[in-house]
Amino acid sequence: MTGQAEIVSSTVVLDPVFPWLSFVVLAPFAAAVLIALLPERFTHYLALVGATLSLGGSAVIAGSYSPSVGGLQLAETVELVPSLGIRWALAVDGWGVVLLLLTGVIIYAGVWASWTLEKRVKEFFVLLLVLVAGVFGVFVAQDLFVFFLLYEIAVLPMYLLIGIWGSSNKVAEAGPFAIVFRLLDVGGKEYAAMKLTLMLIAGSALILAAMLGMYWEAGQSFDLAVLARTEFSSTLQWWAFPALWIGFGTLAGLWPFHTWSPDGHAAAPTAVSMLHAGVLMKLGAFGVIRIGMMLLPEGAAWWAFWVGTVAVINVLYGALGAMAQKDLKYIIAYSSVSHMGIVLVGAATMTVNGWNGAIFQMVAHGVMTGLFFALVGLVYERAHDRYIPGMGGFVRPMPFVAAAFTLAAMSSLGLPGTAGFVAEWLVFLGAFESAHPWWTFPALAGAFITAVYVLLGVRTIFYGEGPPERFHDLEDADGSERIALWMLGGCIVLLGVAPGMVMVFIDPTTVAYLRMAVP
Amino acid sequence: MWASLSPLAADLVLVIGALSLLIVDLVLPHGEKKVLGYGTAGVFIAGLLATFLLDLSGEALGGAYVGDGMALLVKRIVYAGGFIAVLGSLDYGERHWPLRQGEYYQLMLYSVLGMGLLGGVEDLILLAVAFELMGVPLYVMAAFARKDKLAVEGALKLYLTGAVSSAATLYGFSLIFGAAQSTRLQDIAVAASSAPSPILWLGASAALAGMGFKLGVVPFHMWVPDTYRGTSPPFVAFLAVGPKVAGIAAVARLFLHGETALLDGVAPFALLLVWSTIIVGNWMAVPQTSARRLLAYSGVGHMGLVLLGVVAGTHTALAAVMFYGAGYLVTTAGAFLVVSALTDEQGSDELDRFAGLAQKSPFLAFAMLVFLLSLGGIPFVVGFWAKLYLFLGAWGAGFAWSVVLGAMASVVGLFYYLRVARTMYMDEPDAQGISVDMGTQFAIVLCLVFVVGMGVVPQPFVAIAEEAASALLRP
Numbered sequence: 001m002t003g004q005a006e007i008v009s010s011t012v013v014l015d016p017v018f019p020w021l022s023f024v025v026l027a028p029f030a031a032a033v034l035i036a037l038l039p040e041r042f043t044h045y046l047a048l049v050g051a052t053l054s055l056g057g058s059a060v061i062a063g064s065y066s067p068s069v070g071g072l073q074l075a076e077t078v079e080l081v082p083s084l085g086i087r088w089a090l091a092v093d094g095w096g097v098v099l100l101l102l103t104g105v106i107i108y109a110g111v112w113a114s115w116t117l118e119k120r121v122k123e124f125f126v127l128l129l130v131l132v133a134g135v136f137g138v139f140v141a142q143d144l145f146v147f148f149l150l151y152e153i154a155v156l157p158m159y160l161l162i163g164i165w166g167s168s169n170k171v172a173e174a175g176p177f178a179i180v181f182r183l184l185d186v187g188g189k190e191y192a193a194m195k196l197t198l199m200l201i202a203g204s205a206l207i208l209a210a211m212l213g214m215y216w217e218a219g220q221s222f223d224l225a226v227l228a229r230t231e232f233s234s235t236l237q238w239w240a241f242p243a244l245w246i247g248f249g250t251l252a253g254l255w256p257f258h259t260w261s262p263d264g265h266a267a268a269p270t271a272v273s274m275l276h277a278g279v280l281m282k283l284g285a286f287g288v289i290r291i292g293m294m295l296l297p298e299g300a301a302w303w304a305f306w307v308g309t310v311a312v313i314n315v316l317y318g319a320l321g322a323m324a325q326k327d328l329k330y331i332i333a334y335s336s337v338s339h340m341g342i343v344l345v346g347a348a349t350m351t352v353n354g355w356n357g358a359i360f361q362m363v364a365h366g367v368m369t370g371l372f373f374a375l376v377g378l379v380y381e382r383a384h385d386r387y388i389p390g391m392g393g394f395v396r397p398m399p400f401v402a403a404a405f406t407l408a409a410m411s412s413l414g415l416p417g418t419a420g421f422v423a424e425w426l427v428f429l430g431a432f433e434s435a436h437p438w439w440t441f442p443a444l445a446g447a448f449i450t451a452v453y454v455l456l457g458v459r460t461i462f463y464g465e466g467p468p469e470r471f472h473d474l475e476d477a478d479g480s481e482r483i484a485l486w487m488l489g490g491c492i493v494l495l496g497v498a499p500g501m502v503m504v505f506i507d508p509t510t511v512a513y514l515r516m517a518v519p
Numbered sequence: 520m521w522a523s524l525s526p527l528a529a530d531l532v533l534v535i536g537a538l539s540l541l542i543v544d545l546v547l548p549h550g551e552k553k554v555l556g557y558g559t560a561g562v563f564i565a566g567l568l569a570t571f572l573l574d575l576s577g578e579a580l581g582g583a584y585v586g587d588g589m590a591l592l593v594k595r596i597v598y599a600g601g602f603i604a605v606l607g608s609l610d611y612g613e614r615h616w617p618l619r620q621g622e623y624y625q626l627m628l629y630s631v632l633g634m635g636l637l638g639g640v641e642d643l644i645l646l647a648v649a650f651e652l653m654g655v656p657l658y659v660m661a662a663f664a665r666k667d668k669l670a671v672e673g674a675l676k677l678y679l680t681g682a683v684s685s686a687a688t689l690y691g692f693s694l695i696f697g698a699a700q701s702t703r704l705q706d707i708a709v710a711a712s713s714a715p716s717p718i719l720w721l722g723a724s725a726a727l728a729g730m731g732f733k734l735g736v737v738p739f740h741m742w743v744p745d746t747y748r749g750t751s752p753p754f755v756a757f758l759a760v761g762p763k764v765a766g767i768a769a770v771a772r773l774f775l776h777g778e779t780a781l782l783d784g785v786a787p788f789a790l791l792l793v794w795s796t797i798i799v800g801n802w803m804a805v806p807q808t809s810a811r812r813l814l815a816y817s818g819v820g821h822m823g824l825v826l827l828g829v830v831a832g833t834h835t836a837l838a839a840v841m842f843y844g845a846g847y848l849v850t851t852a853g854a855f856l857v858v859s860a861l862t863d864e865q866g867s868d869e870l871d872r873f874a875g876l877a878q879k880s881p882f883l884a885f886a887m888l889v890f891l892l893s894l895g896g897i898p899f900v901v902g903f904w905a906k907l908y909l910f911l912g913a914w915g916a917g918f919a920w921s922v923v924l925g926a927m928a929s930v931v932g933l934f935y936y937l938r939v940a941r942t943m944y945m946d947e948p949d950a951q952g953i954s955v956d957m958g959t960q961f962a963i964v965l966c967l968v969f970v971v972g973m974g975v976v977p978q979p980f981v982a983i984a985e986e987a988a989s990a991l992l993r994p
Contacts, residue, residue, distance in 0.1 A: 081978050149898045156897055159937055163945045201933055205926035212914040
C-alpha cells in the first residue's frame with residue numbers, strides 16, 4: 001500500500017488566495033438566484049454572465065494548477081456538519097481541471113445555443129444553471145457526501161427541463177410491445193423525463209447504499225482521502241463496487257441501463273441535450289473511476305472483467321442501435337451510448353493509456369456531442385422535422401451547419417486530426433495492454449460501425465438531391481448560434497491537433513491515481 | 520411547590536393563555552372573534568419564547584416529567600407547528616365558523632399542550648394523560664365542519680380508531696405495569712432486561728400498536744387518508760404534523776431508555792411495522808388523485824422511515840429522527856397549506872386542479888415544488904438531509920436492508936411527487952389566479968424559510984437534535 005501513502009503525502013495544498021473552486025461552483029448558482037429574482041429582460045445576460053464567470057474561473061484554475069507538482073491543489077474546506085464528518089471540501093486534480101474546462105465550454109456554448117428560446121425563459125435558465133452548478137461541484141468535491149449532494153442536484157432539474165421545454169416524438173406502435181408503448185406514451189417528453197429521472201435516482205439509491213457502507217467501515221468519514229486510505233473489507237468491496245458501477249454507470253449510459261438516454265436526449269431541448277450528453281453522462285463515468293475504482297480497488301479488480309465486457313457490449317450495442325434509427329436525435333443519443341462505452345472500456349483496462357484515453361474521451365465526446373446536439377437543435381428548429389430519410393441536400397441552404405456537422409461526424413468516427421482519434425487510440429492501446437486484450441476487437445468494430453452510420457446520416461441529410469419542397473425556408477446558423485458552433489468545433493480540432501495541451505493535466509493524475517487503484 | 524413546576528413554565532404559558540382567551544371569547548362581540556386567532560398565535564409565540572428564555576430543565580410532577588433536551592425540542596417543534604396552523608386557519612375559520620372560532624383555538628391550544636408534555640414524559644400515567652390530551656381535542660376539531668358529509672365521516676373515523684387505539688394503548692400500559700411493577704419508564708426499561716416476561720412483551724406490543732394508530736403506521740393507517748381528505752384543509756395542516764412528531768417522541772421515550780430498553784422484545788414486531796409502512800405508504804400514494812390523500816399516504820411512508828430510526832435505537836439514529844421530525848413538520852405543514860389554499864379557492868383538491876399552477880400562481884407553485892422536493896429528499900432542502908441522516912443512522916445500527924428498502928421507496932416517492940410537479944409546471948392552466956389570504960401566505964413563507972434554511976445550514980439543527988437524543992441514549 002505504499003502507493004496510497006505516497007499520493008496522500010504528495011497532495012500539495014496550495015493555500016488559495018481566493019476560493020476559485022467555490023467560485024466556479026457557486027457562480028452559476030448565484031446567477032440562477034438572480035435570474036429568479038430579477039425581471040425577465042435581464043435573464044439572458046445574467047445567464048451569460050454566470051456561464052462566463054464559470055468558464056473564466058475554470059481557465060484561472062487551469063492556469064494556477066501546477067501539473068508538475070500534481071496531486072490535489074487549491075483545496076478549500078468548510079465544516080458543514082462536524083459531528084457527522086461532512087465538509088464542504090473542494091480540491092482539484094489534473095482530471096478536474098480538464099473536466100471543469102469542458103463543463104465551462106459546454107455551458108457557455110449552451111447558453112448561446114438557447115439564446116433564441118422564447119418559452120418561459122426565466123425558469124429555463126434557472127434550472128439550467130442550477131444543474132451546471134451541480135456538475136462543476138461533482139468534479140472537484142473531495143467529500144463523498146457533498147459529491148453525492150451535488151450529483152443529485154445535477155440530475156434532478158432534468159425532469160422539468162425535458163418535461164416543459166422538450167419535444168415529443170411519437171414512436172410507431174408496432175411489434176409485440178405496441179400495447180405497452182401506447183400505455184406508457186413512449187416517445188412523449190413526459191414519459192422520457194420521468195423515465196430518465198427515475199432510472200437515475202434508482203441508480204443514486206445504489207450509490208447511497210455503497211456510500212453508507214463505506215462511511216461506517218471507514219470510521220464515520222466521508223473524506224475521500226480518508227476513504228482512499230481505508231482498507232475496506234472484502235465483503236464490502238465485493239458488493240459495493242458493483243453498486244457504484246451500476247449506480248454511476250446508469251448515468252454513464254451503461255448497458256442495459258442506458259435506455260433512459262435515447263428517450264431523454266431525443267426529447268430534451270437543445271441546450272439540455274448538449275449539457276446532458278456533453279457533461280452529465282461524464283459524471284457517471286467519473287464516479288465509476290473516481291469513487292468506485294479508486295476507493296474500492298479490490299472490488300474493482302474482482303469485477304474488472306465484467307466492467308470491460310459490458311462496456312464492450314455498450315460500444316457495439318450503442319453503435320448498432322444508432323444504425324437502426326431514422327430519427328436524427330435518436331442517432332446522436334445512441335452514438336453517445338456507444339461513445340460512453342469507449343470511456344468505460346478505457347476505465348476497465350486499469351492501464352495508464354486506458355485511463356488517459358477514458359478521461360480524454362470524456363472531453364472529446366463532450367465537445368463532439370455538444371456540437372452534434374447544437375446542430376441537431378438548429379436543424380430541427382428550422383426543418384421542424386427529425387426524420388432523416390425525408391431530408392436531403394441541406395448543404396445548400398445551410399453550408400455552415402453542414403460543415404460543422406461533418407466535422408463532428410469526423411471526430412465521432414475517430415478521424416486523425418480530431419479529438420475523437422486521440423481518445424479512441426489511447427483506449428484501444430490500453431485495452432490491448434490490459435488483462436483482456438480481446439476487448440480491443442469488438443471496440444474497434446464499434447468504431448467501424450460508427451463510421452457507417454455517421455457517414456450515411458451526413459450524406460442523407462446534407463448532400464444528394466434536395467432540399468425537398470417542404471424545406472424551402474431553411475436558413476443557416478445566425479450570429480449567436482455560430483458562437484457556440486465555432487467554440488465547440490474549434491475545441492475538436494485543437495484537441496485533435498494538440499492533445500498535449502490537456503494531456504499535461506491528465507497524465508500525471510492518471511499515473512498517481514492508478515497506483516491507488518492497482519495496488 | 521412552584522420550583523418543581525419550573526420545567527413546565529412553557530406549558531403553563533399555554534394554559535394561562537388558553538384560559539384567558541376563554542374569558543375574552545365571552546366578552547367579545549360577534550364579528551370580532553378573529554381576534555382570538557391572533558391571540559392564540561401570540562400564545563404560541565409566548566410559549567416559544569419561554570422555551571428559549573426560561574430555564575426549563577429539571578424534574579417536575581414528582582419525576583413524572585423531565586425537562587431534558589428532547590422535551591425542549593419537541594415543545595419548540597409543536598409550538599411552531601401550532602403557530603403555523605393558526606396562521607393557516609385565521610381566514611378560513613372566520614369564513615366557515617365565525618362564531619365558534621374561540622372553541623377551535625381553545626381545542627388547538629389544549630392539543631398542543633398535550634403534545635408539548637409528551638416530549639418529556641417519564642411515567643406511564645402522564646404518558647397516557649398527555650396522549651389523550653393531545654388526541655381528544657383533535658376529534659372535536661375534525662368534526663368542526665359538521666354539515667360536510669366527508670368531514671363528518673373523516674372525523675368519525677378519526678374518533679373511532681382513536682378510541683380503539685387508546686384502549687389498546689391503555690391495555691398495553693396496564694400489562695407493562697403488571698410485569699414491571701412500576702409506572703416509571705426508567706424502571707420499566709430496567710425490568711425489560713432484568714425480568715423480561717411474555718406479559719411485558721405483550722403489553723409493549725399492544726402499546727406500540729395503539730400508539731401506531733395515532734402515528735398512522737401500517738396496518739393501523741386506515742383512517743389517515745379519509746380523515747385528511749374529509750376534514751377542513753387548514754386543520755389537516757395541524758393534524759398531519761404536530762401529533763406525529765409528539766407521538767414519535769413518546770414512542771421513543773417509552774421504548775428507548777439508556778442501555779436497556781423495552782424495544783428489545785418487540786423489535787421484530789416493530790421492524791415488521793416499519794417495512795409494511797414504508798412499502799404500503801409509498802405504493803398506495805401512487806394511484807391517488809386527490810392531493811390530500813396523496814400527501815396522506817406519503818406521510819404514512821415517512822412515518823415508516825421515522826419509526827425505522829427509533830427501531831434502530833442508536834444515538835445517531837434517534838438524533839436523525841428528531842431532525843427528521845422537525846423537517847417533516849415544516850415541509851408537510853407547508854404542503855398542506857398550499858393544498859388548503861387551492862382547495863379553498865377551487866372547492867376540490869383533485870390533482871388536475873393543480874394544472875398550470877406555475878402560471879396561475881407562481882408563488883404557490885414554487886412553494887409546493889420546494890415542499891415536494893423536500894418530501895422526496897432532494898438536495899438543498901431539509902428533506903435531503905433528514906433522509907440521509909436517518910439512513911446513515913439506521914445503517915450504522917445494522918439495518919442495511921431496511922435502508923435499501925427505504926431508498927428504493929424514495930424512488931417510488933419521487934414518482935408521485937414529480938407527478939404533482941408535472942401537473943403544476945407542464946400542464947396548461949384552466950382558470951384564473953389563486954388569491955391566498957395573508958395569514959396562510961405568511962405561514963407558507965415561514966415553512967419555506969425553514970425548509971430551505973435547514974437544508975442549506977443544517978448544522979445548528981443537527982446539534983439540537985443530537986442534544987435531544989442525548990436525553991435518552993448515550994452518543
